[in-house]
Amino acid sequence: MIPLSWFLILSAVLFLIGVLGFFVKRNIIALLLSVEIMLNAVNLTFVAFSSRNGQISGQVFVFFVLVVAAAEAAVGLALVIAMFRNRETLNVDRSNLLKW
Amino acid sequence: MIEVMFFFFAALAIGAAINVVVQKHVLYSALSLIVLLIAMSGLFILLQADFLAVINVIVYAGAIMVLFVFVIMLLNLPQDEDGADRLRWLKFLGVPMGLFLLFMILSTIWGARTVDGVEPRLVGSPEAIGRSLFTDFMLPFEVTSLLILIALMGAVVFAKKEL
Numbered sequence: 001m002i003p004l005s006w007f008l009i010l011s012a013v014l015f016l017i018g019v020l021g022f023f024v025k026r027n028i029i030a031l032l033l034s035v036e037i038m039l040n041a042v043n044l045t046f047v048a049f050s051s052r053n054g055q056i057s058g059q060v061f062v063f064f065v066l067v068v069a070a071a072e073a074a075v076g077l078a079l080v081i082a083m084f085r086n087r088e089t090l091n092v093d094r095s096n097l098l099k100w
Numbered sequence: 101m102i103e104v105m106f107f108f109f110a111a112l113a114i115g116a117a118i119n120v121v122v123q124k125h126v127l128y129s130a131l132s133l134i135v136l137l138i139a140m141s142g143l144f145i146l147l148q149a150d151f152l153a154v155i156n157v158i159v160y161a162g163a164i165m166v167l168f169v170f171v172i173m174l175l176n177l178p179q180d181e182d183g184a185d186r187l188r189w190l191k192f193l194g195v196p197m198g199l200f201l202l203f204m205i206l207s208t209i210w211g212a213r214t215v216d217g218v219e220p221r222l223v224g225s226p227e228a229i230g231r232s233l234f235t236d237f238m239l240p241f242e243v244t245s246l247l248i249l250i251a252l253m254g255a256v257v258f259a260k261k262e263l
Contacts, residue, residue: 023194071251078258
């Protein structure tokens with residue numbers, strides 16, 4: 001049987017990659033994709049604990065995370081379209097109107 | 101055998117995730133994220149969460165990623181200007197900060213007591229999830245429908261040309 005810690009370490013590494021992507025990338029769609037990586041890493045943690053503890057709650061939580069990810073993608077991509085229409089770019093550094 | 105499968109899916113997931121970040125064009129990033137999701141489903145099956153594995157492929161890789169790819173193709177992006185002119189130094193700050201975060205998480209994992217002693221039970225069946233969803237999680241389930249409705253309206257309002 002695979003130790004639980006292996007799954008947790010894998011999840012931590014995936015989360016780290018997502019965070020790094022969020023720091024490094026400038027394209028707003030790439031930022032959204034990085035958020036999806038982080039959500040998946042957390043999902044893996046939920047499922048690993050749920051299956052090892054024999055409790056279903058963690059998997060139901062993953063279900064809700066999926067729903068929130070879908071809503072986030074829909075609203076986020078609508079915002080991306082609006083941003084592209086107004087600024088002709090997806091670079092987050094170019095949308096600095098509120099920055100002093 | 102099962103360890104080999106774990107390492108296969110783990111390597112696939114990490115490789116795909118790195119590819120998402122490294123890739124210059126977002127379309128390739130999105131396609132690489134689909135590979136990551138499929139590897140995730142494999143890991144879910146190793147954890148006996150069959151229903152979630154299937155749902156992950158259908159909803160995430162099937163619906164959400166199609167939305168991403170659709171928007172990327174709709175916008176017809178130029179070949180990634182790779183702006184970041186002023187904030188290029190963020191890369192040199194971001195990587196050490198991220199590694200520090202990884203160190204924090206891993207030290208927490210190693211510091212925790214292990215729960216491997218528990219005998220695993222088959223909990224991931226659709227029946228068990230459905231039963232839990234409609235008894236213990238009834239209220240969150242209903243509130244979720246409200247969330248989706250609001251997201252739907254918000255997406256329409258944001259993407260409209262003029263209100």
